[in-house]
Amino acid sequence: MTRKPLRYVEDIPGGPFATVPTNEEGTAGWRTIRPVIHLEKCTRCNVCWKFCPDVAIDFDSEGFPVVLLDFCKGCGICANECVPKAITMEREE
Amino acid sequence: MGTKEIVTGNYAQSYAAKLARVDVISAYPITPQTTIVEKIAEFVAEGKLDADFIKVESEHSALQACLSASAVGARTYTATSSQGLLLMHELLFWAAGQRAPVVMGVVNRAVAPPWSIWTDHTDTMAQRDTGWIQVYCESNQEVLDTTLMAFRFAEREDVRLPAMVTEDAFYLSHTMESVDIPRQDEVDAWLPRRPRSHILEIGKIGRLGSFMGPDLYMEFRYTIAQAMEQARRAILETEAEFESRFKRSHGGFVEPYRCDGADAVLVTMGTATSTAREVVDSLREKGRKVGLAKLRVFRPFPAKEVRELAGLADRIGVLDRSYGFGYGGPAYLEVAGTLAGGPRKPLLRDFIGGLGGRDLTPPVIEGMFDALLAGNGDGDEVTWPDLHRAEEGV
Amino acid sequence: MARLTIPKEEYMLPGHVGCPGCGATLAMRYVLKGVGPRAIITVPACCWAVMSGAFPRTCVTVPFLDNAFEATGASISGLRAGLDKMGVKDATVVGFAGDGGTVDIGLQSLSGALERRTDAIYVMYDNEAYMNTGIQRSGSTPAGAWTSTTQGGKTGDWKREPKKDIMAIVAAHRVPYAATVSIGFPEDFVKKVEKAKAIRGPRFIHVFSPCPPGWKYPPEKTIEIAKMAVESNVFPLYEIVDGRYVVNRKPGRPRPVAEYLKVQGRFGHLHPAGVEAMQQEVDANWRRLLALERMTADAPLPAVRDEAVR
Numbered sequence: 001m002t003r004k005p006l007r008y009v010e011d012i013p014g015g016p017f018a019t020v021p022t023n024e025e026g027t028a029g030w031r032t033i034r035p036v037i038h039l040e041k042c043t044r045c046n047v048c049w050k051f052c053p054d055v056a057i058d059f060d061s062e063g064f065p066v067v068l069l070d071f072c073k074g075c076g077i078c079a080n081e082c083v084p085k086a087i088t089m090e091r092e093e
Numbered sequence: 094m095g096t097k098e099i100v101t102g103n104y105a106q107s108y109a110a111k112l113a114r115v116d117v118i119s120a121y122p123i124t125p126q127t128t129i130v131e132k133i134a135e136f137v138a139e140g141k142l143d144a145d146f147i148k149v150e151s152e153h154s155a156l157q158a159c160l161s162a163s164a165v166g167a168r169t170y171t172a173t174s175s176q177g178l179l180l181m182h183e184l185l186f187w188a189a190g191q192r193a194p195v196v197m198g199v200v201n202r203a204v205a206p207p208w209s210i211w212t213d214h215t216d217t218m219a220q221r222d223t224g225w226i227q228v229y230c231e232s233n234q235e236v237l238d239t240t241l242m243a244f245r246f247a248e249r250e251d252v253r254l255p256a257m258v259t260e261d262a263f264y265l266s267h268t269m270e271s272v273d274i275p276r277q278d279e280v281d282a283w284l285p286r287r288p289r290s291h292i293l294e295i296g297k298i299g300r301l302g303s304f305m306g307p308d309l310y311m312e313f314r315y316t317i318a319q320a321m322e323q324a325r326r327a328i329l330e331t332e333a334e335f336e337s338r339f340k341r342s343h344g345g346f347v348e349p350y351r352c353d354g355a356d357a358v359l360v361t362m363g364t365a366t367s368t369a370r371e372v373v374d375s376l377r378e379k380g381r382k383v384g385l386a387k388l389r390v391f392r393p394f395p396a397k398e399v400r401e402l403a404g405l406a407d408r409i410g411v412l413d414r415s416y417g418f419g420y421g422g423p424a425y426l427e428v429a430g431t432l433a434g435g436p437r438k439p440l441l442r443d444f445i446g447g448l449g450g451r452d453l454t455p456p457v458i459e460g461m462f463d464a465l466l467a468g469n470g471d472g473d474e475v476t477w478p479d480l481h482r483a484e485e486g487v
Numbered sequence: 488m489a490r491l492t493i494p495k496e497e498y499m500l501p502g503h504v505g506c507p508g509c510g511a512t513l514a515m516r517y518v519l520k521g522v523g524p525r526a527i528i529t530v531p532a533c534c535w536a537v538m539s540g541a542f543p544r545t546c547v548t549v550p551f552l553d554n555a556f557e558a559t560g561a562s563i564s565g566l567r568a569g570l571d572k573m574g575v576k577d578a579t580v581v582g583f584a585g586d587g588g589t590v591d592i593g594l595q596s597l598s599g600a601l602e603r604r605t606d607a608i609y610v611m612y613d614n615e616a617y618m619n620t621g622i623q624r625s626g627s628t629p630a631g632a633w634t635s636t637t638q639g640g641k642t643g644d645w646k647r648e649p650k651k652d653i654m655a656i657v658a659a660h661r662v663p664y665a666a667t668v669s670i671g672f673p674e675d676f677v678k679k680v681e682k683a684k685a686i687r688g689p690r691f692i693h694v695f696s697p698c699p700p701g702w703k704y705p706p707e708k709t710i711e712i713a714k715m716a717v718e719s720n721v722f723p724l725y726e727i728v729d730g731r732y733v734v735n736r737k738p739g740r741p742r743p744v745a746e747y748l749k750v751q752g753r754f755g756h757l758h759p760a761g762v763e764a765m766q767q768e769v770d771a772n773w774r775r776l777l778a779l780e781r782m783t784a785d786a787p788l789p790a791v792r793d794e795a796v797r
Contacts, residue, residue, distance in 0.1 A: 077706070
């Protein structure tokens with residue numbers, strides 16, 4: 001959900017008090033490459049989840065990692081650290 | 094009724110902080126503020142005040158500690174002077190921007206170099222752009238009462254701005270006067286501890302401070318300006334409430350004295366007002382029609398009340414106990430600026446005096462009235478009476 | 488699925504505006520996993536003041552207070568006092584500041600907070616320069632590094648001075664707990680934060696926090712570099728527990744410092760003599776650390792204890 005940007009005096013809640021979580025708006029536009037997880041190689045060791053700086057890896061019902069593409073910035077740490085080399089970084093279209 | 098005690102202006106501050114049941118005090122010692130915090134430390138040590146006194150390593154840290162405690166809902170107090178206030182400058186803006194109702198006692202002291210521990214208003218005048226409410230006191234009773242009132246109007250939901258209550262170094266801070274100290278139960282009934290809004294709470298998402306781009310920052314600053322406007326009514330309402338309960342008033346924003354039919358009125362701030370009152374009385378006895386106006390609240394600046402002064406006399410002088418290198422001293426600038434937009438155009442004169450603790454004696458103040466009455470529009474608008482110049486053989 | 492080695496709960500949200508591969512984001516993520524939801528953080532001017540997003544956004548689920556650059560130490564003292572007076576006894580106060588805001592402009596305020604035995608955790612995330620303002624050198628920048636204010640050039644004006652030893656400065660205040668952690672070792676990191684959380688009094692965590700644009704390496708190598716620093720003894724993992732030094736990890740065969748330096752463009756100008764000098768410096772520091780461990784086993788200077796810690 002993208003909020004309308006605030007503009008008016010009336011929008012300001014009586015102080016510089018910010019309460020809107022950042023995960024309402026994505027940062028997908030930052031990346032030029034994206035991680036692709038090859039599940040057949042994945043051992044579900046959780047290293048990719050552990051090292052993601054954007055908290056952009058979650059788990060499915062079987063415990064396999066799922067990249068949250070709305071938020072992944074394509075830094076490549078997951079691919080670099082993946083123990084069985086099950087993640088490749090591929091160009092965004 | 095409370096108890097009558099003979100106390101210094103500094104102790105009046107300490108008693109006010111105690112009566113207000115402050116939660117957190119954070120302060121650093123500087124002459125002549127030191128006895129304020131020493132008395133508070135004594136109250137805490139004796140179990141008479143249940144507060145956390147953070148003995149910080151600088152005034153800059155003192156105000157930050159107050160702001161952080163205030164951010165989670167605590168009632169906070171600090172006190173300083175001169176160099177200490179200057180060191181806090183960055184955080185004064187932070188307090189207003191964070192909308193933290195911190196109350197601060199400032200013992201007006203001249204700034205270095207050279208070192209001077211004596212009084213003038215340079216330190217607090219230099220903070221007039223920070224968004225703090227500023228009240229200049231004339232007596233120790235006023236110091237105690239105003240500090241108590243400050244906790245109330247600063248914390249009002251429609252204000253939520255920090256407030257500083259000033260007293261002249263040594264004339265008030267270290268001079269004993271008879272002060273009526275209210276009873277704790279009376280103050281408790283009048284100054285309730287109510288929950289505050291816009292605070293950070295454990296377990297709740299929220300960021301206090303944040304950052305804003307050009308598209309919104311201006312609107313945010315406007316909200317602080319709005320709060321300062323709302324402070325006008327809040328201050329007057331608080332004074333009315335205080336008067337009805339404690340039977341004392343200190344004159345609101347501007348308190349005229351014997352201005353009826355006056356040819357000349359002198360605007361004064363702080364303890365110089367007491368001396369000027371005696372001069373007015375003695376000059377009136379000699380048939381000279383003079384009056385004085387005590388300028389008490391400097392922020393928010395009482396434009397309406399100052400314009401009313403212009404209706405009382407054709408000649409208005411301002412006694413500035415500081416100098417800001419502008420078009421005259423800071424109080425003069427504000428008075429002159431206010432009147433420039435008004436319907437009346439009295440003759441205006443600025444008198445810079447009393448700097449660094451130079452005594453403002455009755456002859457010196459009488460000289461200001463003489464200059465005001467004799468003036469015809471020629472001559473210097475801004476003068477430094479009682480300046481020692483070799484040429485004049487003084 | 489393998490058992491998770493660090494707590495699953497997240498208190499940091501995606502959508503923040505940190506650089507891709509930023510080490511400081513993991514520093515916050517792991518600190519929050521260690522302290523849990525009953526916490527409040529106070530943050531000065533630094534990358535983290537910006538990362539959380541512009542108004543009205545915030546990227547952590549715990550309350551977050553902005554404080555003045557110099558004053559993180561004062562802020563944690565104020566928060567602790569304020570919470571105590573509001574009757575909140577079970578919350579952890581966390582100061583979270585960069586290296587510049589701690590070892591340089593924030594040093595006085597930190598010292599005050601430690602000397603007053605403020606009951607809080609101070610975390611310094613160390614990306615070894617003023618990164619938020621564009622990679623200017625700080626007192627924590629290692630000798631030999633390129634920064635935007637030590638650009639080498641014809642005069643060889645690289646950062647010459649050694650890195651300020653903040654752990655030694657903190658130890659001199661006789662705190663009950665101080666520890667170094669690296670984002671390359673999250674299990675050790677979170678365990679130390681949890682350990683700190685359970686202790687009363689002033690606690691200090693020094694986080695090794697690589698920065699892709701500042702150290703000049705591609706973002707995917709952040710964790711690799713965070714591991715190499717430990718494995719080469721450039722950034723040893725150790726704790727000071729009640730005055731006793733405990734070295735957590737003693738690599739049997741440490742990696743050559745040259746390998747650690749080679750991956751980072753900020754050291755790309757170093758000649759073999761410079762690399763060798765750095766190896767000797769790292770070796771000397773390591774020997775001294777082991778000596779401190781032996782010495783303090785026999786003669787620690789324990790933390791000052793007082794029931795009414797602030």
